[in-house]
Amino acid sequence: MGEHDLLAEQFERHRAHLRSVAYRMLGSISDADDAVQESWLRLSRSDPDAIANLPGWLTAVVARVSLDILRARRSRREAYVGSWLPEPVVSVDHAPPDPEQEALLADSVGLALLVVLDTLSPGERLAFVLHDMFAMRFDELAHILGTTPGAARQLASRARRRVRGAAPVEDADAARQRELIHAFLAASRDGDFDALVAVLDPDVVFRIDAGGVGPRAREPVAGAAAVAQQVLTRGSPFARFARPAIVNGAPGVVVAPGGRPLAVVGFTSAGGRIVEIDLIADPQKLARLSISPRGPMTTSPED
Secondary structure (H helix, E strand, C coil): CCHHHHHHHHHHHHHHHHHHHHHHHHHHHHHHHHHHHHHHHHCCCCCHHHHHHCCHHHHHHHHHHHHHHCCCCCCCHHCCCCCCCCCCCCECEEEECHHHHHHHHHCCCCCCHHHHHHCCCCCHHHHHHHHHHHHCCCCHHHHHHHCHHHHHHHHHHHHHHHHHHHHHCCCCCCHHHHHHHHHHHHHHHCCCCCHHHHEEEEEEEEEEECCCCCCCCCCCCCCCHHHHHHHHHHHHHHHHEEEEEEEEEEEEECHHHHHCCCCCEEEEEEEEEEEEEEECCCCCCCCCCEEECCCCCCECCCC
């Protein structure tokens, strides 16, 4: 085996971990794949004998690349209309994902947390993800961020406070979550306003990401009555096409009339009620989904 092949083999051992780091940083599978690919390109141009700790080196590279992507994205986000939501990791029963997708599902992060992470500054997000989720030391963080360990610690601490103050404490009972979603869909199909309000938390938030364009691009709707009205006004015709799915590790649905995916919906529940509904209808974020009219959903192969 040649030196290049050996290096590629070593890289492949760490790909799933790198993709997991990048997805938490970016909330986008496609951007995460770009960051991982860039880390491979940088490794292939480097002297492997000069790298004492390959996993740490690769993690630092993918973190720096992700940081650059986040910073560039913030300027573009100013023109984005409506809610920006993560690119979902989706699986349907009897449709096993490819190995990389399966790794993301097994170690997935809920949509609600990713939405909160997106409110952090790029430096805060990097510090929180690498320290709180992957136990990276502050001196290593400082090297990536170009700052001191004390400053890196402050970034992580500030991010942690913001996450704890904003992220809901989700129900852990998946069966109860499915019951709530079933009741939500039934009320939506029947046009039953009172039944819909009954499964919603009084302070429920409904976000729609339509790609920043079009008539569906709108700011979040809050409050049970307002959300129920929004769902019944715009969502009832599509509720009958909703199919159960696992969205970022939690029960959710895919809306696919005629097998064409129009939306992925993630639900967050707490205290026996639905507290957040995240509807992703951005065509670019749904491009990987392929659903047959009568068969299961699959994930398109990597390019």
